[in-house]
Every structure is written in structure tokens, then in C-alpha cells.
Amino acid sequence: MYNFKDIEQKWQEKWENCDDFHAVNFSDKPKYYLLVEFPYPSAQGLHVGHLRSWVALDVVARKRRKEGYNVLYPMGWDAFGLPTENYAIKNNIHPRIATEKNIANFKKQLKSVGISFDWKREIDTTSKDYYKWTQWIFSKLFKKGLAAKEESTVNWCSSCKCVLANEEVVGGNCERCGGEVTQKTKKQWILKITKYAQRLIDDLDLVDYPERVKTQQKNWIGRSEGAKILFSTSVGENLEIFTTLPETIFGVSHIILAPEHKFIDKHKNKIENIDEILAYREKVSKMKKIDRTDANKEKSGVKVVGITAKNLVNNKEIPIFVSDYVLADYGTGVVMAVPAHDSRDFDFVQKYHIDYIPVMRDNKNTGKSEMINSDFLNGLDNISARKKIIEYITDKKIGKSYISFKLRDWIFARQRYWGEPIPIINCEKCGAVLEKNLPLVLPDIENFKTSENGESPLCALDWIKTKCPKCGGDALRETDTMPQWAGSSWYFLRYLDPENNNCLASKEAIDYWMPVDWYNGGMEHTTLHLLYSRFWHKFLYDIGVVNTPEPYKKRTSHGMILGGNNEKMSKSRGNVVNPTDVVNEYGADVIRLYEMFMGDFEKSAPWSTESIKGCKRFLDKYWDLLNIISDEDFVRPGFVSDFNKAIKKVSLDIENLKFNTAIATLMDLIGKIKETKKITRKELEIFSLLLNPFAPHVTSEVWERLKFSGNINFVKWPEYDDSLISQESYEIVVQVNGKIRDKFIINSSVNDSELVKLAKMQEKIQNIIKNKRILKEFCVSNKLVNLVVG
């Protein structure tokens, strides 16, 4: 038992007052940039789940320093956003004050677990020196035409009174507050992330991410190869459809428009049942997105009476329908229906009794199938038919091959106060004009409440009145602010040069540190922050600000820490574990160790208030080694192999995120050492170095007390020698016909044929194999012999 409170406090103070963890820009050492997702400083404070990622890369950071790297491991605050604003409204406190309070609390909690962050580079996305550069990047995007205000249907959270990006809608509800999300048409700022869709897929080949992260991003971006094909109509205007199966063109029975399609408005005079169609459109617009896009919902629609379409490939006249299963914002908002080979079209015609024909022998559109009823495509397989039809439509100028993406542009505005002001001035004459002087500071206000019609509280201020920088006339400022994800889309660059007033970070600093060598974070950010920041980085690459096409070389992801009841930790479930309580009861080293030991780092695991005791016992045992230490400055011969094995295992396991088995190895080793009731100085020195990344306080104390040489934070990481990993004896398993029948021990390595001979000589084996013929013999060196007898 040791007094962890005193020891941990002592070392945390020492670290606070030294430069050990401060990365220097430019050094002879090789650089290593470790990054963890910076937190949103909420009023609730940290919970143990936050720490898992930070402790894990702290283990890596502490190891890297010993390996001679110039390590950058920074931390900051992603502090703009709705929860703080809502908290501010509820408690009538300015969001700035609430944020400052929350940051102070987070920082205190974080420091109490002894993570070796470089606090000199701390950043805060809500400070104007920071968001100046967020605004600067926005202005660059605007200049390149990648930021624009566009009319579109948007997701509207009724409880936040705010638009949401598609990525922020989870199961039809607001990602943040869980409120109901409805559709609304609005002119909104958007960022054209879709322009980068293909590159965001392609460049995944350049990076080391878990496969599940890559596939999830690819699925989200949703690339589909197909064709756009024109259909003529009886009113003259052509309709363009998008299809992934152009070869089924001869099976088209009708075409379907999205209810919102402008074609309807343009030709309403010609549509005999226009009232019915507008009523249907009205009905659909009132539906929640989740209901409208429910695949199991019964198909509905209305025939457009008075206008027909013509399939230009076979000159067949076909009817036009509107239906809500066709989405206005994907493809062209028009589809060609092929009921024989598409289950949705099939369902639709069941209801509306439309005739159709099959065009492939096998009606499943997977694998190869022969084309039928398809004129010049007959007899071809569907793959060749696709090529041929694309050539045909291209040649006749009625279509072309086309690639469509599910990814939508990023809705980049929130009708809220607590965010970065969008640096735009709206002038009646000149349109949207960029603010000249950045930062455009968020004004102080007293009433943060969003108005009932969903306008930002900034609308009520005189601040919005300004002059147009172009024409000098009266103009109004943009009152929407940027979304939560803006500040985090480039924060890893600001760490490199956080004080710089002239640019977001100096070119030299960027060239030196980028890319991030290892980035760990949650799976929940895969299609949000991780995708957004890759997009911004690519843009910054294109305009020459950064030197790498991808920001993160390697990405890993931790599993969630669940409550003791195996459910997600949350206030409402009452299963949140506060790290401060655990630190008070067991100490920082124990919570660190337990978070790394509790299970496979990449899988979720429940918190156990019982299991953590094992980690406490382990550190007490480690401390007790001080009582049995001898002066000998070597590893005892009997332990040479064990130590080499442990060094190898711990070293490799840390790199492979197998922290749990690294710790198990150390637990095992300490058990063996204790059996001898003695440890040598050298042994304790090595053991302390291996344990130090996990339990830095207690190991630093032991290091100091025993006057081991050097600063433990920079002492060379122990090396292992494979040739010294040997066994004094081997236990040989003998199987007969695959069943274990005996075991015996040999004292030194023997060759395989010798081993088989020995195995056969074992008394038990003799009894089994006598009177039997040995058909085959198998041998695994120094491990196992299997005799096949008949």
C-alpha cells in the first residue's frame, strides 16, 4: 500500500512546472504528432468514457518520448455549440461564462489523471483569435465558390429551432437533443462537399484507417455508377432520369417524378388533374422525413393525366406518375420504372395496375443474366448490354454515363447565437459580400433565445446594420452562425502554431508536423467530424495552405465504455461514473491502468466497480517491490528470458492497441518475481520503464527514490533481444489420432525426429500404440507430436 494521493499530487505539480511535455517546433529528433478528439466542455464534466482515448494515446506518447521522438500531444476545447447555449438560457448565464467554467472543470479533471498533454498549446474554438481563422477558411471557400447560399429543403429540429446537416439527423431525430426533425424549404449557407466526393473516396487508399471506418465513409458518400437518359414528353420539354441499370431501358413501363419536381409547376395548365397532384404534394411535404423514406411503407402516387412521355430508345409512349418514393434531391428527381427488375417499381405497379415486361432472364439484377425482349440487346449478358446501351444513347445524344453520390452538400448555418459568425454582409445591390476585417467578433448579448420563427438572436441587434464594403450602401450582416463542426474541422493545424496572428499556422510548422501520425477517436464521428475535416483539409491543400492531401496518416477507434448494467452511460440511465470519484478512491494510476486493462481497446466494455480492484492490487504489489530490492545491477539469469519476453510483448502490444495483454504480461511477471522474494535494481528499473506509460506517477516516485539515472520521461525505452528469449525446458504434448494422451518435458531443444522417437518411448504412449501400426507422424518443433495409428 502506498499513499497515492501525496505521490500523485507531487508528480502532477512537477509536470506542471517543467517542460518535459512541451513539444518544440523544429528539433533534431524525428517528430511524432499524436492527436485525440478534443472534448466539448459540457456542464456535466468528464465521464470515464472520455478518458479511454486520451489515456491510450498518452501511453503511446510516453513511450514515444522514450524512443527519442519529438512528441506533440495537444489538447483543447471544442466549445461552441447548442448544449452550452441551452444551458445558458436555462440558467440565465452568458454562454461565455458557462464555457469558461466548464473548461476550468474539465481541465482540472483532466490534470488529475496525469495525461502528458502539452498545455502550452491549448486552444479554444470560441476565442476570437481562434475563430478568426475558422472565418478565414470560410472566406476562402466562399471565394472559390464552395460556400454559397442556396434554396433547398433542409432538416429542421423543432426543439433546437435550427437547421441540421444530414449527418446530424439520426433515425429521424436530432443528433444532439433527440428532438423531432421536419423538412423545411429555406435559403441556407451550404458548403459544397459533394465536389470532393470522389476524392474523399479515392484518397482513403492513402491512409491507414480501420476497414470499418473506410467502408462506413464509402457507404455514406454512396457512389453509384449509371447513366442519365432523356425521355421526351408530349409538352415538348424532355425529362432526364438517372438509373444504375440503363440496360433495362426496354423494360420501362412508366416514369416517376418526385412530387416536388418543377416540371409539374411549369406545365400545370396541361395537367388535367393538377389539383389532385398539388394535394398529393402538400400531403407529402407535411410528412416527416423518417416516415417518407420508410422503405416498408405502402407505395403511393398519382398519375399525371394529360401529359405522356416517350422512351426514345424504342419510341414507346408511356405514362408519367408522381410518387413520394422518388426523392427530389437525388439523381435528377425522376426515375424510369422497370417493375420486372426493381422491387419498388414492382410494388408500385401492383397498386396502380400498369403493364410491364421482363427484360432479363433472371429477374434478380445481381450476377449475370441474359437480356430478352430488348431488341438489339437480346442475347447479350447484362454487363455487355450495359456497355452497348451506353454507347447507343451517347451516340444518339439522348443520354450519357453518369456517377451519382448519396452525399449531400453540407448545410453550414445554424440559427443560433453560440457559434462563429459567418463573415458575410448581405447587400441588396451587391449580394453576399465578404467581411473585410477578421475576426468578425460575436457580439455580446443578453437575450440568447431563438425567436419562435427560428431566427437567430443576433437578428434583434443593431450589430446587424452595417455598410456594404463594396458599394458603401446600407447592408445587413449575416445572422446565422456556423455549425458545431466548423471549429473542429481544422483544429489540428492550430496546435502547430497556436499564437500565430498572421496565419492559421506558419508554413514551416505545418511542413514540419503534418500529417498527424496517429489520430484516435470515436466511431460516431466517422461520417461527421472525420469526413468534414478531411474535406476542409483537401480544400486547404488545393489552395496551398497545407502540404498533405490527407490530414491523418493513421486513425484508430476505441470502444465505448458502458455502464455497469451494460448500457450506454448517460445521465438519464443513472449509470455515469465520474472519474473524479474513482481518482479519489483509487488514484490516477489505477483508473488509467483499469481503463487500459478492462478489455479489448477497440470493443465496448462495461465499467466494473469490482474489477478495478485488481489494478489497485497490482500497483500495491509493484510498490511493495521496494521492500525486497537487492543492490545487484543485473537481471538474474533465471529472469533474462522473462524480461526479454515482457519487453517484446509490452512494446508490440502498445503499438497494436492491445493494452490489456500488455498489462497482463506485467502482472504475470510481477507474480513470478514475487515468488523469489527478491528483485534486483536492474529488474526493477526495466519493470518501472515498462509500467511508466500506464502508471506514470508511482513509477516516477519509485524511479526517484531508487535514484535511477536520468529523467524517467526520456530514459531510453528498453530493448529486447530475441536470441535471449529461450526456454530452459519445453513441455511436449503427445497426441494419438489427434487426442492428447501424454505430456513430457525435455530440457533443451531437440530435432524433430528425435522428438518423435522420445514421444514413442513414453510409457503411456507405448501402451496405446502397441499392436498398432503407425501410419503417419506429425511434429511441431519443441511443442507437439501427433501419431496417427490404424
Place this chain on the structure above:
RNA sequence: GCUGGUAUGGCGGAAUAGGUAGACGCAAGGGACUUAAAAUCCCUCGGCAGAGAUGUCGUAUCGGUUCAAGUCCGAUUACCAGCACCA
């Protein structure tokens, strides 16, 4: 429905390239120390049979490949995550 993943004792989880399943830890039971408790130390700890040596079954289910399968292949089931009428 689609995509990805997972399935091993009472629990969290181990098991390089197919080669002793259950490392390490927790909980539980027994014992030592103690007036007692806590702490600590020692022993046991997958099921069944057996006093025991030992035998036998056992890694979600069914089947296959192999001298040998938790590991490879095929099918099934359950759970987790993401997407979800994307033409």
C-alpha cells in the same frame, strides 16, 4: 432489407502462421494471520463421472476440410453498430 462486426467459464477477457482452450483480472468457496473485521497471504475454481490418478464432453447451432479447428470453408441463429424507397 443492405453493409460492417461480434458470439469462448458466474463476469471482463486471453489464445503469432490451424498445434496443450480458458493467460491476466474480478467474483465465489476453503484455509492462514487477527479478540474481530478490513487488508494481506496460501489453496480450489468449465460441465459430467470418480475418493483419486484419470476418463469424457466442451469455444452460439448444424455440416465440411484436415493427422489436428475457437481459429479455415458452407449454411443457420442471436446480438451490436451504421445505412435505410439513393432508382
